[in-house]
Amino acid sequence: MVTVENWRDGIISQEGEYVGEPNFLNLGFRFSEGLLSARTHDGTTGYVQKNGMLAFEVPLVMTDNIGMSGTDFENGYAIVHLSDNPSVWRVINHKGEFVSGELKVLSASGFQEGFSRVIVREENGYRYGYLDTSGNYLYPPILDEISPFMSGNFINGFAIISLNGRDGLLDTNGIIFWSDEIMGSR
Numbered sequence: 001m002v003t004v005e006n007w008r009d010g011i012i013s014q015e016g017e018y019v020g021e022p023n024f025l026n027l028g029f030r031f032s033e034g035l036l037s038a039r040t041h042d043g044t045t046g047y048v049q050k051n052g053m054l055a056f057e058v059p060l061v062m063t064d065n066i067g068m069s070g071t072d073f074e075n076g077y078a079i080v081h082l083s084d085n086p087s088v089w090r091v092i093n094h095k096g097e098f099v100s101g102e103l104k105v106l107s108a109s110g111f112q113e114g115f116s117r118v119i120v121r122e123e124n125g126y127r128y129g130y131l132d133t134s135g136n137y138l139y140p141p142i143l144d145e146i147s148p149f150m151s152g153n154f155i156n157g158f159a160i161i162s163l164n165g166r167d168g169l170l171d172t173n174g175i176i177f178w179s180d181e182i183m184g185s186r
């Protein structure tokens with residue numbers, strides 16, 4: 001993604017050639033699974049393909065950074081911000097079809113290891129939880145702090161969480177392994 005004169009965003013190939021004309025008002029951060037969130041100058045929002053053509057339209061919330069309204073795809077799914085007041089998100093597949101109902105969360109991240117981190121606002125602050133690619137909660141937004149699910153050598157398949165002063169690891173089945181219980185068993 002590049003920005004040229006008159007604040008137009010465009011796509012260039014690895015060879016440095018423009019892919020079509022730079023006619024977008026906003027583009028997301030990067031292509032994922034061949035798709036990139038985009039907003040045209042006429043206000044159309046959705047995802048474009050690497051050839052610069054619109055793959056499908058989806059009504060994304062208009063922000064300065066369209067990538068925050070339409071996340072990257074992982075294993076065929078992304079989560080998109082459809083409305084600001086109230087805040088509504090939905091899961092889509094790689095064809096732009098909705099695969100979840102309306103999700104009343106303040107914010108959502110792209111899927112990692114099949115789960116999106118979500119935030120809800122409460123009277124006394126924010127709470128965090130995890131959604132799967134169907135829009136169902138793996139863990140409801142009651143947690144104090146969360147990390148994405150990790151892949152790699154350190155904590156493969158787990159997320160770090162905190163609730164009421166306790167730290168633990170959440171697995172992809174929704175089971176928490178509390179650090180104080182693990183350390184107490186030694």
